Structures are given as structure tokens and as C-alpha cells.
Amino acid sequence: MIRKALYPGSFDPITNGHMDIIQRACTIFDEVTIVIFDNPSKEPLFSFLERKEQILKVLGAYPNVTVDSFKGLLVDYARDHEFHTIIRGLRAVSDFDYEFQMALTNRKLGKTIDTIFFMTDEKYSYLSSSLIKQVCKYGGDISAFVPAYIEEALRLRYE
Ligand code: PNS
Numbered sequence: 020m021i022r023k024a025l026y027p028g029s030f031d032p033i034t035n036g037h038m039d040i041i042q043r044a045c046t047i048f049d050e051v052t053i054v055i056f057d058n059p060s061k062e063p064l065f066s067f068l069e070r071k072e073q074i075l076k077v078l079g080a081y082p083n084v085t086v087d088s089f090k091g092l093l094v095d096y097a098r099d100h101e102f103h104t105i106i107r108g109l110r111a112v113s114d115f116d117y118e119f120q121m122a123l124t125n126r127k128l129g130k131t132i133d134t135i136f137f138m139t140d141e142k143y144s145y146l147s148s149s150l151i152k153q154v155c156k157y158g159g160d161i162s163a164f165v166p167a168y169i170e171e172a173l174r175l176r177y178e
Contacts, residue, residue, distance in 0.1 A: 023050040024135070025102040027093050029058040030070050032169045033077060034151060036143035040108040043137055045083055051106070053078075054096060055088040064152060064176060077166040094129035105134040110144050 024044060030037060030053070044051045055070050057063075065073070067088040074086045089096045097105065105125065107118055122134035139146075151164045155173040162170055 021049045022047070022104075023052065023102060024048040024104040024106050025093075025097055025100070026051055026053045026106040027056050027096075028053075028107075029061055029063065029148070030055050030074060031061065031063045031065055031148050032070060032151075032165065032172065033074050034143070034146050034148055034165050034169075035163075036108065036110070036139055036146040038077065038166065039140050039143055040106065040137045041078065041081070041084060044106050045081060048104070049083060051081075051084050052100070052102070053084060053086045054093075055086070056093060056096075057090055061149075065172070069172070073169055073172055076168050092128070094125050094132060097125075097129055097132050103131050103133065105132060107134055107136055108139050109136045110139045110146070 026041060026044060028037065041051060041053065053074055055067055055074070063070075071086050071088055078084050078086070093105070097103070105122075107122070109115065109118060118134075118136065125132050125134065146164055151161050152173065154164075155161045156177050161173065165173070
């Protein structure tokens with residue numbers, strides 16, 4: 020049996036924290052599918068297409084990772100593509116309420132779906148796409164937070 024998992028997020032843009040979760044998920048699952056979704060409470064900087072291209076560029080070396088995007092409910096995507104496992108990263112206690120709510124809502128909507136949490140590596144525990152965008156926007160150094168390709172994409176966007 021192939022063990023496959025879905026890693027959803029807005030990935031606007033993908034960070035070293037996301038990359039760490041993906042690398043670790045790849046050691047547990049045979050196939051990991053990263054799916055870019057809309058988060059209605061966030062205004063994206065990059066389009067779906069741009070984010071997908073960025074992720075493909077920085078994750079080229081992972082043969083068991085695929086990338087997709089979807090406008091709609093996570094549970095609908097999971098059902099249509101036969102996923103039963105969702106991966107999410109947990110950075111700090113402050114993430115817990117939101118993640119707990121999402122995991123329970125998804126489980127209520129899709130009875131066969133479970134969410135598995137990866138504790139972030141401590142060196143990425145403070146990272147978030149939103150903060151990285153803010154730092155970049157005002158000219159700060161983001162090279163430790165994102166892959167070089169993403170750093171360049173952010174710089175170009177804010178130029
Ligand atoms: O990286 P994010 O922004 O924390 O990811 C949140 C995301 C995109 C996974 C969440 O907003 C989501 O699942 N969006 C799809 C719409 C949906 O299913 N919403 C209900 C979630 S309980």
C-alpha cells in the first residue's frame with residue numbers, strides 16, 4: 020500500500036520552515052502532495068501559478084513530491100484525490116488553537132481525514148511567510164528564511 024499525504028497551505032511564499040516539514044514528511048510517506056489553497060483571511064502576494072512554479076523550482080530534487088493548487092475546500096480536494104492524511108506544521112503554542120479548530124472541522128466534514136502535526140525544527144519556530152514578506156518589503160535580509168530563488172522572487176515583487 021502506498022502511504023500518501025497531502026500538505027496544504029497558502030505557501031505565499033514557501034519558507035525554509037515549510038521545506039523542513041516537507042523533507043521530514045518524505046521520510047515517512049511514499050508520496051507527499053503539496054496543495055496550494057486560498058486562505059480567505061489572507062491577501063496573497065503571489066498568484067497560484069507563481070507559487071506553484073516557485074515550489075517546483077525549490078523542490079525539484081524530491082521525486083516523491085508533487086505540487087497542485089485548488090480553489091475550494093480542503094476536504095473536497097482530499098476526497099476527490101483519495102487522501103486520508105493531512106500534514107500541518109506546528110510552530111508554537113499560538114498555532115495550536117487555529118490548527119486544532121481546522122483539524123476538527125476537516126474531520127467533521129470529511130470523516131476519513133486525519134491531520135498529522137510535525138513540530139517545527141526549533142531553528143524555524145519563529146518563521147512565517149507574513150513576517151518574511153514584511154522584512155523583505157522594508158529592505159531587510161531574508162536570506163536565512165527562504166531558498167535563494169524565493170528571496171529573488173520576493174525582491175523583484177517589492178521592487
Ligand atoms: O498556510 P496557511 O495559510 O496557514 O494554510 C491555511 C489553509 C490554506 C490550509 C486553509 O485556509 C484551508 O484549508 N483553505 C482551504 C479552504 C478550506 O477548506 N477552509 C476550511 C478549513 S477548516
